[in-house]
Amino acid sequence: MELLVLVEHRRGEIREVTFEMLTKGREIAQKTNSRLNTIILGKNIRDKAEVLARYADRVLMIDDERFEFFNSDLYQQVLSNIIREVKPILTMIGHTSYGVDLAPSLAVSLNIPLITDCLDLDIQDGQLTAVRQMYGGKIYARLNVRKSESYIATIRQGVITASEGNLKGEIIELPPPDIVEPVKKKFIEYVLPKIGEVDITSADILVAIGRGIKDQANIPLAEELAKTLGGVLACSRPIVDKGWLPPDRQVGSSGKTVKPKLYLALGISGAFQHVIGMKNSQLIIAVNKDPNAPIFNVAHYGVVEDLFKIVPILTEKIKELKKKTS
């Protein structure tokens, strides 16, 4: 059998989710006695293909300037043909901004069952099963996919630990493909994040607020605590979405990745997209009134309590302490 992993790369770098998928792919390939293929579309990508050859049995490469930038329209046309030719039992694509733009329409056009945002997956007797999260990570689900000769799955980033590659895969350069369908979508440019006034990635102490802060008027409460601790205020996405704090304060997959000495999470549920940005902090303390909030699965210490009862007292006590020691 054949397995296929789509390489995700941007601005000269292969994205980590690729190696995570290739690690999973190798595990499934060994178990099912399959061949692991990976495909990379891009411009001037020979060096990348050589890196990838350590991770897959075959690297399919299309080096063509039309693929300099990701475009799901173009990718879909090319991948449809590759999938028809290679006939992989499973095609893996990252559940990323690129993957979510590509996989659903690709699957529909090929009429191949797709399962998105998988944390884990397995093939037994030609049947695909997967594990996913629901309800912001509070519930897990095991799913069966309708029996088929081919499946597509998108894989959540940052869940599988990528292992080093030690294979010597073959690199096969494919000829530039014919693009037959009209391309209705066109890449124009990247927009880089604005450089903010604070750099939360270099702070030793972060006090992070989530939707549990309830109102913009309550933010000074957390800010005061951050200041007293000698730290900086950070937040989850809804706080930025509401315009209460600027985007450079956001922690998570679409914000910053931080590793402070202390991460104090106040009223943050711990959705995956948030956790991926802070789980490697040295000390995580979370305050949340819901004992089942997923944040408690990554926190070292947890407080099940109304944050408004804890924060003022904590601030006061630290102030006292600082007075004593100074």
Next chain:
Amino acid sequence: MEIIVCVKHVPETAEVELKIDKTGRDIEKSGLVFDINEWDDYAVEEAIRIKEKLGGNVTVITVGSEDADSTLRKCLAKGADKAIRITDKRINTSDPYIIAKILSKTIKEMPFDLILTGAQSSDDGYAFIGPALAELLDIPHVTLAKKIEFKDRSVIVNRELEGGLEEVVEVELPALITIQTGINEPRYVSIMGIRKAMKKEIKTVSIDDLGLSETEVGIEGSWIHVSEVYIPSIERRAEFIRGTPEEVASKIIEIIKSRGVI
């Protein structure tokens, strides 16, 4: 501009303790408060703003039971012109592929320039319906939009990538765009406003009206099937600090002092 917005009526689960229901395949939903999916709320707002600027009509569509009418009413109160609910008991066990098919059958018969959906729903989070629907309708799509601007017969969209990066893409109309949170500030509607919208009609459609057979919907037509849901076993559970707020604060200080943080 004729705009269609697909919305979903979902339970709010962030602050409640969830239980597994009798089937073992979903959570117990009785007692939960339902509302419009967060991403869809931004999509409806965006549609109404486009209408306010360029003229036209906004039609909201949902697949769901009568309960979902409260979400549709909310959209009407915000400024949507028409609401359609596709409803049928046989749809209950459908996966997102079937839902996309049902939506495409409904929308095929309607005039439109632009379709908006949320980037994903907060309950099962597949992030599938939008682009799948676009493919079924044979129109282009852009996902995760953070900004939309019109230029002749095309749209310029800023889409969100990872780590705060965005890309700008141009797509021809008609097109489908999925909306990411934070693109705008959804307006608030009062209870009074919703009451007023009670007068607006919600059109209901069944799968027979759409010419779909029973085997095309429900489990039989689905790609994926939930076999079991469970509350995750925890690999690394926090150590809980208990006591009065006073005691908790003291313990937190002890911990951070012992770690040399302060």
